[in-house]
Amino acid sequence: MPRFGFARVVAALVAVVMMIGVAPAHAQDARTLRALTSSEGIADTRAPEGGARVVVFGDSHSSGTNAPFTADERGCLKGARSWPAQLQVRLGLPTGELIDASCNGASINSDGLHLSDEVRHAESLGAIGPRTEEIIIQFGKNDHWGNPDISLRYSVINCLTDLVNGCGDRAIAAGTMQDPAAVTPEYYAQRMAPVIDYLRYYAPNATITLMGYQEYLPRTGGEICVRLGGVDIRKPDAWALVSFMERLEGAISGAAEILAVEHVDLRAATSGHSSCTADPWVNGVVDARVPSLGMPWHPSVKGDGVTAELLAERIG
Numbered sequence: 001m002p003r004f005g006f007a008r009v010v011a012a013l014v015a016v017v018m019m020i021g022v023a024p025a026h027a028q029d030a031r032t033l034r035a036l037t038s039s040e041g042i043a044d045t046r047a048p049e050g051g052a053r054v055v056v057f058g059d060s061h062s063s064g065t066n067a068p069f070t071a072d073e074r075g076c077l078k079g080a081r082s083w084p085a086q087l088q089v090r091l092g093l094p095t096g097e098l099i100d101a102s103c104n105g106a107s108i109n110s111d112g113l114h115l116s117d118e119v120r121h122a123e124s125l126g127a128i129g130p131r132t133e134e135i136i137i138q139f140g141k142n143d144h145w146g147n148p149d150i151s152l153r154y155s156v157i158n159c160l161t162d163l164v165n166g167c168g169d170r171a172i173a174a175g176t177m178q179d180p181a182a183v184t185p186e187y188y189a190q191r192m193a194p195v196i197d198y199l200r201y202y203a204p205n206a207t208i209t210l211m212g213y214q215e216y217l218p219r220t221g222g223e224i225c226v227r228l229g230g231v232d233i234r235k236p237d238a239w240a241l242v243s244f245m246e247r248l249e250g251a252i253s254g255a256a257e258i259l260a261v262e263h264v265d266l267r268a269a270t271s272g273h274s275s276c277t278a279d280p281w282v283n284g285v286v287d288a289r290v291p292s293l294g295m296p297w298h299p300s301v302k303g304d305g306v307t308a309e310l311l312a313e314r315i316g
Contacts, residue, residue, distance in 0.1 A: 044072050044125055047096045051129025051203060054098040056084045057118045058138035061213055062102035064304060065295035074121060076103035081301045086308035091315060099127035107142035108191045111151055115139055115195050132203040134315055138211045140188065140248050146179025159238050167238035180243040185254025196259050209262040212252045214270040216282055216297045217245045225276035226296055227284025232276040269310050270303065281306060
């Protein structure tokens with residue numbers, strides 16, 4: 001098979017894997033949960049009176065995509081060694097003092113559960129109150145930016161499979177890719193502000209932190225890469241995806257300043273450890289160098305550990 005054709009076939013396989021992925025919680029039926037976790041969801045731990053010390057809100061990059069999994073009472077999958085789980089261990093917090101309300105497929109206010117839904121769930125567990133010291137929020141990748149029906153997940157799938165529109169201006173105009181120009185600090189802050197104000201009121205002593213994502217793509221240029229087995233699969237003409245991730249990180253940082261909350265630059269802390277580097281902290285597809293089984297372009301157990309260590313040092 002010609003090299004070009006082989007690369008296209010492999011890229012399609014990667015796309016299939018990403019399509020399978022971990023579905024949003026509302027799309028997972030009981031059989032799926034039993035297959036992944038041997039359960040249909042277990043009751044979540046309640047916080048002490050007055051709130052948990054640490055509360056986490058986020059998407060699958062927070063809830064974890066590395067096996068083994070459990071499912072919470074909402075049906076949200078939780079990786080046993082996600083960064084919130086590792087953070088609780090590093091801080092030496094007893095049960096109930098760190099409440100992880102994150103959920104796979106969640107967004108600020110687009111697909112899946114919304115940030116506001118996660119806040120309501122945390123409240124049902126007594127997690128938010130005057131005892132709460134830290135609230136960590138990690139969102140943005142599952143939201144729609146510019147093109148209203150396209151998330152990052154489907155932008156990646158379209159980029160790898162749409163040979164007509166590709167991953168640039170034509171794709172943005174065709175509505176098959178997110179528009180990087182729509183990802184701004186002002187828009188991110190606008191979407192986040194109502195919940196931030198709510199949390200400030202009900203957890204008045206908490207430090208609120210917006211955290212970005214690990215490094216998955218280079219900061220400049222147009223190449224994306226994912227590891228499939230022992231092969232680096234590269235697509236050199238994906239500038240819109242590279243630009244989107246760069247602008248999302250800038251939007252999170254800028255929104256933190258606008259909203260007067262803290263910011264953690266996780267991308268800088270994990271620089272040089274994307275999927276196709278010598279020491280990846282990101283899952284590829286059946287990548288033997290990463291001793292974990294999880295979704296592509298999501299943190300490996302090592303990557304989640306780095307995040308937990310960074311936050312533990314900051315929280316103290």
